[in-house]
Amino acid sequence: MRGFPVRWPLFLSACLLAAPVSVLASEPANGSPQPRVVSGLRVTWLGHAAFEVVSPGGTRLLIDPWLKENPRTPAAWKELSRFGQEDAKPAAILVTHAHGDHAPDVPELARVSGALVVSTGEHLRAMKIPEAQQHSVNVGGSFRLGDVTVHAVPAMHSTDPGGRPLGYVVTFSDGRSLYHTGDTWLFGDMALIQELYHPDIVLLTTGGGRWGLDPKTAARAMRKYFKPSIIIPMHFGTFEPLAEEPEVRAAFAGDKRVRFLTPGQDTAL
Ligand SMILES: [Zn+2]
Structure with a gap:
């Protein structure tokens, strides 16, 4: 073995560090196991209430993707055609309500990506989303998409047009769940969201x-x-009179669970 300098333990750990992605065999679909890429949950804040979430199994979701006129969205994310590229196409766009700081880019994003659009039926029709892409939900509704389950939950706010405002809880195959509150005040049924979905x-x-x-x-x-x-934290500091970041930091001072994301930064959670 002289002249063969690879040290396997080092080599393997370097591989694991460089590419924390593994490939598992999922259930046989047509007799032969299909490879399923599994990695961690990834979340990218796109400014204000807009997020891209990629599940451990690779299901890509956009939530409230207000991007073109969003002052906090990095320039690279404002060109909506990027969401038509094969490796960036969302499987679904979740919309909490119809207001101008949440929904105005959704019709164009639906066009370039072909993604399902998830909101109330009233809102989907008002946005003129093609019927094949409409995926209406309402409070209490759930559906499965790829390796995630999406639950529509209440939000205490308003919307026009669009029936009513929503929040979403997304549950993942690793047992964790993520709650996007939408725009809301605190309300007693948050206790039920905790009891049912424990985000x-x-x-x-x-x-x-x-x-x-x-x-x-x-x-x-x-x-x-x-x-x-x-x-x-989200939906702060974007425009007046929303609270600025120092005020949000002060309200959560000492709470080690709080993570302030940088818009555009892909974060593994
Ligand atoms: Zn808002």
Whole structure:
């Protein structure tokens, strides 16, 4: 073995560090096992309430993707044609409500990506989403998509047009779940969202202003109703009169579960 310098333990750990992705065999679909790529959950904040979530099995979701006019969205994410590329196409676009800081880019994103669009039937029809891409939901509804299950939950807000505002809980194959609150105040049924779905990760509206949960009340909602391991503040500092980041940090001071994401940064959770 002289002249063969590879040291396997080192080589293997370098591989594992460089590519934390494994390939498992999933259930045989047509007699032969199909490879299924499995990695960790990845979340990218795109500014304000917009997120890209990629599940451990590779199911890609966009949530409230207001991008083109969003002052917090990095330039590279404002060109919506990127979502038509094979490796960036979302499987579904989840929309919490119809307001201008959440939904205006959804019709174009649906066109370029061909993704399912998830919202109330009233909102989908108002956006003129092609029928084949409409995937209507309402409070209490759930559906399976790839390796995730999506649950529509209440939000205490308004919407026009669109029936009613929603939040979403996405559950993953590793047993964890992620709750996007949408725009809301705190409300007693948050206790039921905790009881039913026990979210591990909360994408939490915190900016308040004249429209919803201010930072202190958002922190109170987490203390009173939830037991997540990760809290990701959103919907702050985008425009006046939303609270700025220092105010949000102060409201959650000492809470080690809080993670402030940088828009555009792909974060493994
Ligand atoms: Zn909003």
